[in-house]
Amino acid sequence: MIGMDQDKITHLVEENDLLRNELRVAHEAAELTAELVVKQFEQTEREKQRFQTVAANLEGFRRTLDQISDGVFMLDSRSNRFIYVNQGGLMLTGYSEKELSSMTFTDLIPSLSTDEMEKTFKKLRVEPHEPITLTSTKTRKNGVMVPVEIFLQYISPEGRPGRFFSLVRNISERLLEEKEKEKMQAKLLHTQKLESVGALAAGIAHEINTPIQYIGTNLQFFEESCEDIDEVLTSMMELLEEMKDGKVNKERVEALESLMEEIELDFLREEIPSAVKQAREGVNKVSSLVNAMKAFSHPGSRDKEIGNINEIIETTLQVSRNEWKYVADVELDLAADMPNINCHVNEIGQVLLNIIVNGAHAINDRLTEDPQGAKGVIHIGTEAWQDSVEIKIADNGKGIPQEIIDKIFDPFFTTKDVGKGTGQGLAIARDVIISKHKGTIEVNSEPGRGAEFVITLPKDGGEEHE
Known part of the structure; x- marks a missing residue:
């Protein structure tokens, strides 16, 4: 009996140890579970806070976009329909956000056909980092036509479908200006x-x-x-x-x-x-x-007309003859195959006159300093290229000092005495050649050796660049 009691006691002790061990494991599991629950709760709270922050940022970003007067549009890259538009876009089009959600760009811009728009979008997909800017006329809901400048770009966020982004600006005031x-x-x-x-x-x-x-x-x-x-x-x-x-x-x-x-x-x-x-x-x-x-x-006409550069040069030399004939001889090297070009004939003539007369004055200044010096030379040459024509006018006058050569095209800049020059001649020349004809005008000069002006004009008058 005593032996059996001892066995029971031993068994009870073992069961007790096992139970205590199970309790310990259960307690540790409970503590771990509680810790995991707390961590999960904390993570959920952080995610919630992060979501709220993102939502607040998105709302702030939306409010910011709504403050922009320009129209901001986002288009689905598959259907090409609007999926987002800011308040500026709604005001610009006159449509509601719901109405725009079933529309595409071609619905707003009649001048753009569906095929043209598809080609534009295809080009954006191929070159996503190369935005496209174009000008057109947008039709408002009330039928009013509004001139606009459109900026288009394809945006492809990582792991998300691509979108077409567009910024549309009303350029009515700019055109008036x-x-x-x-x-x-x-x-x-x-x-x-x-x-x-x-x-x-x-x-x-x-x-x-x-x-x-x-x-x-x-x-x-x-x-x-x-x-x-x-x-x-x-x-x-x-x-x-x-x-x-x-x-x-x-x-x-x-x-x-x-x-x-x-x-x-x-x-x-x-x-x-x-x-x-x-x-x-x-x-x-x-x-x-x-x-x-x-x-x-x-x-002259406000529109460009067909003109011949060689003829413009000869006309200009005739009217300015008395300005240069006493101080210089004119050497002509005009291209025999000079084609007619599209240009503002009278304005080109004014540009040439300014440069020729300036050259004659520079030669006269040199002769004034050196009365025994030889009569000067003004050399005028023309050349026809594939898409443009070139005019070179060189003189052997005093030349232009290097410290001012970058300023000679600035408005009102002149080295002449008061009353002898307004400083507008070369500024106007630059505007006529670059702004109105999309050409170039450059000057090379060496003090004491004279100056050379090189003008290039597109044969089409710059129409393809506009």
Whole structure:
């Protein structure tokens, strides 16, 4: 019995140890579970807070976008339908967010066909980092057409479907400002043209006066010659009448011969055709100068027209001749195959005039410092390329100091004395060539050696770049 009791006691002890061990494990499991629950709760709270923060940020971002006056649109990359639009977009289109959700860009921009839009979107998908900017006209819900500038880009967030992002801006005011700017520039250009005409007037008058003088001299010669010839003709007619009656008076014949010698009839026969030729040349020269001046001073059209650079250069040289002929010779190297181009003919003429006259003045300044120096040279050359034409105008005047060469195209910058220059000539030249024709104008100069201006103009007048 004692032995059995001992076995039971041993068994009870073992069971007790096992139970205590199980309790310990259960307690540890409970503590671990509680810790996991707490951690899960804390993580859930953090996720909740993070979600609330993201939501708040998104709402703040949405409110920020709604403050932008430009339209911000997001489009689904598969259906091309709007999936987001800010308040600026709603105001710009006049549609509600619900209405826009079933629309695409082509519904708002009639000028863009579905095929054109698809090609644009396809290009954006292929080159997602290359945004596209275009201008068009957007139709509001009320039918009003609004000129807009559209910025498009494909955005592909990591692990999420791609989207088309678009920023649309109403450019009505900008276009009005640009029109006003164009009007002001046109007025400024015309004012400078009139100023140039005024400055050239004395020279033009002198250029016209020279042929007018020898036309007048030749006319006086014609008048005197006609009187002498009339006297000879009268004497010959009288002699002819006597011959008809069979009365040939030797004295009358001798008198006629004497008269012919007296008026130098042989000399008149040689000189009259020469005088007529000179007079005709004078008339042609005056006519050419007047036509050149009319062409140069004409206000021109607001639209580009077909013109020939070589002809514009020759016209400009005619009207500016008195500015350069005393200080320089002009050398021309004009391309024989120069094509016509699309341009503002009168404005290009004004640009060339400014550069040619500036070159003549630079040569005159050099000759003033060195009166014994040789007469200067203005070299003008043209070249035709595949898509453009090139004009080079070089002089061997004083040149442009390197410290100011970057400023010569700035408005109102001039090195001339007060009253002799407004500083607008080259500024206008730059605007005409770059802004209006999408061309280039560059200057190379070495002080004491002269300057060279190089102008390139697209044959299409820059239309493809606009």
